Amino acid sequence: MNDSASNPLAPPQSKGAPRSLSIAMLGSGGSGVMTAGQQLLDAAGQAGWYGMMTRSSGPQIRGGEAAALLRLSPQPVETHKGRFDILLAIDWLNADRFVGEITLDSNSVVIGDVGGQVPEAISAMGGRYMELPLSELAKGISGGRPNMVALGALAQLIGLPLEALEKGLTKSLAKKGEAAIAASMAGVRAGIEQASAIPDIPPFRIDANSQRERWSITGNEAAGLGAIRGGIRFVAAYPITPGTEVLEWLAPNLKKVGGVLVQAEDELASINQLIGGSFGGTPSLTATSGPGLALMIESIGLAVASETPVVIVDVMRGGPSTGIPTKSEQSDLNIALYGLHGDAPHIVVAPMSIGDCLFTTQWATHLAETLQTAAIVLSDQSLGQTRALIDRPADIAFVSGGRKITRQAEDFRRYVVNESGVSPMSIPGTPGCQYTADGLEHSPTGTPSSRAEDHIQQLNKRKRKLDRFDYGSHWAKVEGEGDIAVLTWGSSTGPVSEAIDMLAAEGRKVRLVSMRLLLPAQPERLAAALAGVTRTLVVEQCHGAQFYHYLRAHYDLPGELRSMAIPGPLMIRPDDVYSELKAWEHP
Amino acid sequence: MENANSCPSLKPNEYKSGTKPVWCPGCGDYSVLLSITKAMSELNLEPENVALVSGIGCSSRLPAYLNVYGFHAVHGRALPVATGLKVSRPDLTVLAAGGDGDGFSIGGNHFMHACRRNVDMTYIVMDNQVYGMTKGQASPTTDPDWDKSKLTPDGTKINPYYPLVIALASGANFIARASSTDPNGAAKVLVDAIRHPGFSFVHMLSPCVTFRPEQKEWKKMVRPAPVEPTTDAAVAAKRLMTDDNFFLGTLYKGNRPAYQPELKSTVEHLSELEQGFIL
Numbered sequence: 081m082n083d084s085a086s087n088p089l090a091p092p093q094s095k096g097a098p099r100s101l102s103i104a105m106l107g108s109g110g111s112g113v114m115t116a117g118q119q120l121l122d123a124a125g126q127a128g129w130y131g132m133m134t135r136s137s138g139p140q141i142r143g144g145e146a147a148a149l150l151r152l153s154p155q156p157v158e159t160h161k162g163r164f165d166i167l168l169a170i171d172w173l174n175a176d177r178f179v180g181e182i183t184l185d186s187n188s189v190v191i192g193d194v195g196g197q198v199p200e201a202i203s204a205m206g207g208r209y210m211e212l213p214l215s216e217l218a219k220g221i222s223g224g225r226p227n228m229v230a231l232g233a234l235a236q237l238i239g240l241p242l243e244a245l246e247k248g249l250t251k252s253l254a255k256k257g258e259a260a261i262a263a264s265m266a267g268v269r270a271g272i273e274q275a276s277a278i279p280d281i282p283p284f285r286i287d288a289n290s291q292r293e294r295w296s297i298t299g300n301e302a303a304g305l306g307a308i309r310g311g312i313r314f315v316a317a318y319p320i321t322p323g324t325e326v327l328e329w330l331a332p333n334l335k336k337v338g339g340v341l342v343q344a345e346d347e348l349a350s351i352n353q354l355i356g357g358s359f360g361g362t363p364s365l366t367a368t369s370g371p372g373l374a375l376m377i378e379s380i381g382l383a384v385a386s387e388t389p390v391v392i393v394d395v396m397r398g399g400p401s402t403g404i405p406t407k408s409e410q411s412d413l414n415i416a417l418y419g420l421h422g423d424a425p426h427i428v429v430a431p432m433s434i435g436d437c438l439f440t441t442q443w444a445t446h447l448a449e450t451l452q453t454a455a456i457v458l459s460d461q462s463l464g465q466t467r468a469l470i471d472r473p474a475d476i477a478f479v480s481g482g483r484k485i486t487r488q489a490e491d492f493r494r495y496v497v498n499e500s501g502v503s504p505m506s507i508p509g510t511p512g513c514q515y516t517a518d519g520l521e522h523s524p525t526g527t528p529s530s531r532a533e534d535h536i537q538q539l540n541k542r543k544r545k546l547d548r549f550d551y552g553s554h555w556a557k558v559e560g561e562g563d564i565a566v567l568t569w570g571s572s573t574g575p576v577s578e579a580i581d582m583l584a585a586e587g588r589k590v591r592l593v594s595m596r597l598l599l600p601a602q603p604e605r606l607a608a609a610l611a612g613v614t615r616t617l618v619v620e621q622c623h624g625a626q627f628y629h630y631l632r633a634h635y636d637l638p639g640e641l642r643s644m645a646i647p648g649p650l651m652i653r654p655d656d657v658y659s660e661l662k663a664w665e666h667p
Numbered sequence: 668m669e670n671a672n673s674c675p676s677l678k679p680n681e682y683k684s685g686t687k688p689v690w691c692p693g694c695g696d697y698s699v700l701l702s703i704t705k706a707m708s709e710l711n712l713e714p715e716n717v718a719l720v721s722g723i724g725c726s727s728r729l730p731a732y733l734n735v736y737g738f739h740a741v742h743g744r745a746l747p748v749a750t751g752l753k754v755s756r757p758d759l760t761v762l763a764a765g766g767d768g769d770g771f772s773i774g775g776n777h778f779m780h781a782c783r784r785n786v787d788m789t790y791i792v793m794d795n796q797v798y799g800m801t802k803g804q805a806s807p808t809t810d811p812d813w814d815k816s817k818l819t820p821d822g823t824k825i826n827p828y829y830p831l832v833i834a835l836a837s838g839a840n841f842i843a844r845a846s847s848t849d850p851n852g853a854a855k856v857l858v859d860a861i862r863h864p865g866f867s868f869v870h871m872l873s874p875c876v877t878f879r880p881e882q883k884e885w886k887k888m889v890r891p892a893p894v895e896p897t898t899d900a901a902v903a904a905k906r907l908m909t910d911d912n913f914f915l916g917t918l919y920k921g922n923r924p925a926y927q928p929e930l931k932s933t934v935e936h937l938s939e940l941e942q943g944f945i946l
Contacts, residue, residue, distance in 0.1 A: 125946040248946075295944040305944075309937060313930075314755040316747075333940050338932035342754055345780035349747040352740060356720065356751025359738055360759065364751065382741050469946070508736040508752075508759055511715040516730045516737030527686055528731060528739075 100153035101238055102161050104182050105230065107170035109143030112227030116170075117148025118467070119231050122248035123240050125294050125469040130156045132434070132468040136181060137406070138174070145174035149181070152238070156470060158433045159574030162653040164188060167207070168234060169196065170214060170226050176201040180650055191233070193226065210278065217270040223263030224270075232271025237278060242268075293472045299463035300325035300367075302437035302473075303393050304333065307365045309438070309475075310445030312391065313339030314357035314364040316350035318372060321405040322461040323395035326367035351376035354390045355383055359517055361484060361507035363449055365441075367393040370412045371402065373456070377419045380454045384424040384542065386517040387495065387505070389448040389455075389482070393441060396460040398648045407649030408462035410570050413626040416456045417599055425543045427455035428599035432557060432573035434468040439476065440596060443554055446478040451545050452505060458598070460621075462571045462651055488512040493524045497537050501545030546600045555597040558609045562589030563639075564661065565610055568619040569595045569627055572652055576619050579657035590661060601634035614639035617664065619657055623647035676711040679704035684734045689725075695847030695873030695882075696726050699793055702850045703733070703762070706857035712760055719762045720749040722769035725800050726793035726873065729764050743773030746781040746790065753786050757927050760861065761788040768798045771807040771828050778830075782837035782866055787925040789860045789867040792830065793847070795875035795882060803878035815878070830870055831907045831918065835900060840865030840921040842903065843896075844914060846872040848886035852915060859917050865925040872913075885913070892916040 103120070107113040114135055121133045131152035138144035149164075151157050162183045168191040169175055176199040184190065188207035192198055193214040203209070212233055214226040235245055245268055253261045297305075303326045307315070315334055317327040331341045339362075344350035350366045357364035368376065373394045383390045396412045398404030416428045427447045431440035441457050448455035485492075485504045494515040496503045503524075506513030520528040521535050529535075557573065560580060568576045573594040580590045593609050595602075610616065616637055620627040625645035631637060644660050646652055682704040690696050707717060717735035721727035723742035730737025736759075740748045749763040770778055770792045781790065796813075798804040804818045807828040814822045834842050841863040845853035853871065860867035872889065874882030892914035897903050903919035910918075934940065 122946065294946045295941070296946055297944045301944070305940060308940060314751065316751060335928070336932065336934045336940065337937065338930050340754055340928045340930060342750065342928075344747065345776055348744060349750075349777055349780070352744040352747035353751030353754075355740065356738070356748035356753075357755040358751075359736075359748070360718075360752045360756035362755040364755070379741055379744060382744075386738070472941070472945075508718050508756065509715055511713070514714055514734050514736050516739055518731070518739040519741055520739060526731075528728075 099155070100151050100157055100161070101166070102164040103150045103152070103166045103168070103234060103238075104164045104178070105148040105150070105168050105170070106145070106172070106175045106178060107227070108145055108173040109137070109140060111146070111170040112225055113146050113148045113170060116227040116231040117150055119245065119248055119252065120234055120240075121150060121467060121469065122252065122296060123235060123244040124152045125296055126244035126247045127240055128294070129154060130469045132157055132160070132466055134160065134462070134466045136178065138177065145177050147178050147181070159578055159654060160651060162655055166191065166234065166237065167202070168230055169193070170230055172196050172199055175199050212274050217274065218267060221263060221266045221270065223259065224267045228264045228267030229271040229274070232268035233275035235268070236272040236275035242272065295470050295472055296467060297434065297470060298325065298465060298467045299431065299434040299437040299459055300395065300465065301329045302435060303367065303431075303441040303457065303459060303464070304329035306438035306441030307391070307445060308333060308337060310442035311363045311449065312365045312445055313337065314354070314362040315339070315341040316344045316353035316357070316364070316366050317341055318344050318347050318350045318368065320369045320372045322397055322465050323367040323369045323372070323393065325464065326393055326395065347372040347375040348379070351379040351390070351392070355379060355386070355388050358388045358390055359508070361486075363389065363445060365391040365393065365445065367395060369395050369397050369405070370399045370415070373412060373415060374419070377415070378421075380426065380456070381420045381422060381424050382519040383454040384420065384426050385519045385521075387452040387503070387542070388517060389452050391441070391445050391448050391455045391457065393457040393459055395464040396458060404649050406461065408460045408571060408621065408651065409648035410458070410460060410572065410621040411624065411626065411647070412458060413598070413622065413630065414624070416458055417630060423539055425546045426453050426599065427451065427546070428458060429455065429597055430458040430570040430595070431463060432570060432594045432596060434463050434466055435470045435473055437463055438473050442476065443478070449482045450502070451549060452482070452502060453542070453546065458570060460571050485513065486510050494526045495522060495538060495541070496524045497541050500548060501541045501543075551597050551602065555595065555602050555605055556609065557592065557594045557596065559592040560584075560590060562591050563612060563614045565591035565593055565613040565616045566619055566657070566661070567593050567595070567616050567631065569598065572619050572621055575652045575654045576657050578654035579661060582654065582658050583661060588665070598630070603635050606635050610638055615642070615664065616640070617642050617644055617661060619644045619652065621646055621648055621652055677708055677714070679708045682707050682714060682733055682735065684732055686731050688732050689728055691877045693876040694725070695795065695875070696729070696793055698847035698850045699726070699791070699853065699871055699873055700729060700732055702845070702847070702853035702857055703791070705850065705854035706861060707735075709854065709858050710861060716758070717760045717762065718752055719764060720745045720752065721763065722765040722774060723800070724766040724769045724798070726764060726766040727769055743769055744777065745769065746774060746777040749788050750781060750784065750786050753788050754927065755930075757787070757930070762791065762861070763788060764791040764793070766799075767792060767794040767796060767808045768806040771830055775807070779833065779837045782834050782839035782868065785838060785840050785865040785923055785926045787864050787866070787927065789857065789869060791857070791869045791871050793871045793873035794830070795873050795879060797875050797878045799875050799878055829907070831868070831910065832904070834868045835903055835907055835919060838923070839868045840923050840925070841867035841917070842907070842919040843868070843917040844870040844872070846885065846889045846915055847874065848872070848889060849915065852891075856915075856917060863920060865921065865923055888913045889915050892918060896920045898922060
């Protein structure tokens, strides 16, 4: 059992956050910290733990400095803590670059190679420093590498069983052959032996239910799987950081299900290829990031006007312009909500965790197809590129109400004005139902029209179909009670949720409302969720407080309102939200 | 028709939707519309199995005037819409159409990459060397000394773009020129183009009687190319580089296979995709 009184490495137990260990591995490019971090995460998963790992590196394509940031826990975790229990550096070159991302305190343990020079900025934060002969031990092993020695040492320190490491290494190094596995395992054993001399750290207790099927997945991979589960069979792709992995996962997997991915010449092409694919009856999706979304905007309006379903996953990064491509920010909210010219009602949704990238992308596909419009999924770099150990996400099947028709229909009018606002959509190949889809305003038959009557009818219809649809409970995650609420969205949900748990452990009730559905706005639902609330803190990772302003524009919010809007590249941490809420309670 | 498998062929007129075009009286595009319907009739295409995609401009209004499936997309983007449609629905006959501004200026990058990608479709560019819908500005194919536009009162002073040369260099699999002044000849070229696998580019001279009335002379200048279509890109290059823009007919027929990924599922159940995630 974990006992923080006797164990300096144990995280503080006083707050209600998941019991967890945060580990940072640093090294220069090529030192293998990412590989070792990945192995540690896999092994933790093999042992029945949960966890997550974020890769942090410089702008270099290869080389430069790198950090693998891990958090391991017997319970699912959805965010990093700012404070790290263990910092292990294979070398200290450029390590001070990570000072903003990694906080240490006197309870932290800092491990370096023998003879290494700990940078002043790191030693100044405190922590017990100890040296291990990482390179020396690696040299004694044929094909041995310091990162594997470090992996063994860390595993020993946190009580990970050797079998879990062996299972993970054997699986991931299978292609490299027996010799590579043997060399790695020899390094791991040397590290374990060396670390055994360090005072023991009691291992986590593994919960009884922890042997359930465990997945290792990134948000970008989860979005890809959600797309396929939602029925996506055509993808047009243009590479962009940090969205590319959605497309790279989809390329081979779409092929397996009889779909196809085309690499387009630019984002203007990719969005329009989607429109073509979807017009042909094939559910279509692309993934991009802010600059790509900006290029696609004109044609997203075409999808809205022509009522052609398309899904765009925007994995947000720091902006504006090229911004900070490898770091997260929630600052594409405005362009996703308001970027389209004209009155163009569409769907904007946001996943609130790595695993939720699957559900939300699947749901977005269902909404786009059912409502014959464009759906933008606002994921971000921190969700997309972080790998997490999660329980297998449930299979959810939506019943499509897409009204696609493939058999001849009497009196077919593609844009007929009806009560639901969703008109029948004939698929090419259907005799007698030919029509021309158009970005020009049109009459119910699709014939271009600039008549006032047609314009108002079609505007009303395109708005009505979104307004009348029942989004059910998926619109938001609403948890807890109390007269203080935190209103947030997307990747900020993780740190907010954990801050609320910390307060709950102190007996303070705070309500959480994280909005998955951002457009169309749901004022009645939010009013019900906030009933009785007197104070609301709005949390977002965005300098311009775009979410706060969106809320002010579309909703009547009760009581006092406060904005906590922090730009990237540093992630919002649970402690930041906790402190903000405490400060508001006791100014 | 020789094709005994399909329904009785439709007459060219039966491919029209009956919607009245917005074009000026005397516009070359009326004749192009006629040629397209003649070609579809000749090929015995069922209207529901044809899709025509266009961009923005006078000639891009074309889909609404046909009773095939149509997509009137945004400016410059006909080719990517057509690409997405054809790749995901290879069973359809896909045509793309538009003007010289739409195809060579704002859509220039897509033109190059559509030629290179070689998806099986036919792209008809109605070239009148002017932006008509915005009331007469110079396009990429306008001569440098044309000074009738308020936007470029001294002429563009830049050389025009040679679409056939670009098409060849970019990898188009079929290159031809036709003229609205010869609708039967144009229909024949279109039949050839649609039949030929891969990306077929038809440069369609189509005068603008409103902003370029001097183009009425084109009917005296066009003439059949005195050569047979070549399959040799080097021969075609010389031919197209020395072309005076008025030779009509099929000029190049390549033999590159069309780009069409196979759409065939190899898994029984979607859960097979999840194997990679399971620890």
